[in-house]
Amino acid sequence: xxxxxxxxxxxxxxxxxxxxxxxxxxxxxxxxxxxxxxxxxxxxxxxxxxxxxxxxxxxxxxxxxxxxxxxxxxxxxxxxxxxxxxxxxxxxxxxxxxxxxxxxxxxxxxxxxxxxxxxxxxxxxxxxxxxxxxxxxxxxxxxxxxxxxxxxxxxxxxxxxxxxxxxxxxxx
Numbered sequence: 001x002x003x004x005x006x007x008x009x010x011x012x013x014x015x016x017x018x019x020x021x022x023x024x025x026x027x028x029x030x031x032x033x034x035x036x037x038x039x040x041x042x043x044x045x046x047x048x049x050x051x052x053x054x055x056x057x058x059x060x061x062x063x064x065x066x067x068x069x070x071x072x073x074x075x076x077x078x079x080x081x082x083x084x085x086x087x088x089x090x091x092x093x094x095x096x097x098x099x100x101x102x103x104x105x106x107x108x109x110x111x112x113x114x115x116x117x118x119x120x121x122x123x124x125x126x127x128x129x130x131x132x133x134x135x136x137x138x139x140x141x142x143x144x145x146x147x148x149x150x151x152x153x154x155x156x157x158x159x160x161x162x163x164x165x166x167x168x169x170x171x172x
Contacts, residue, residue, distance in 0.1 A: 084140055131163070134165050
C-alpha cells in the first residue's frame with residue numbers, strides 16, 4: 001500500500017467516525033467544520049489521540065450551544081449584513097479585515113488564505129458559492145466556519161451581499 005493510500009484511508013476513517021457521532025448532520029457541515037478543524041489539530045491538547053473523538057466532538061458542538069441532534073437548514077440566498085452578527089463576530093471581522101491578525105488568536109497562513117478567497121470570489125462572479133456555517137443565537141448569528149470568505153466579501157461589499165449558508169439554531 002502506498003503512503004498516499006494509507007493517509008487517505010486514515011482520513012476517511014476519521015471522517016466516518018465523526019459522522020457516526022453526528023449522523024443526521026449535513027456532510028458539508030461535518031467535513032468543513034468538525035473534520036477540517038480536528039484534522040488541522042485545532043481542538044486537540046497535549047496527549048490527545050483519535051480515540052478521544054467520542055469526547056472531543058460532543059464538547060466542540062456543545063460549546064456552540066448545539067447537540068448531536070441539531071437540525072441544520074441550507075439557505076441558498078442568505079442576506080449577509082454587518083448588523084446580523086453577534087458582537088464578538090463583528091469585532092473579529094473588523095479586526096481581521098484584509099488579512100490582519102486578530103490579537104487574541106493566530107490564524108495559520110492567514111494572508112495567503114485571504115488572497116485565495118478573494119481570487120476565488122472574483123472567479124465566481126464576486127461572491128463565493130461555497131456556503132458558510134452559522135449558528136443563530138438570541139443576539140445574532142455566530143460565524144462558525146467561512147471566516148476568510150466572509151471577510152473578503154465584506155471588503156468588496158460593505159453594505160451586504162447574498163450567499164449560501166448552513167444554519168443551525170443554538171439552544172442558548
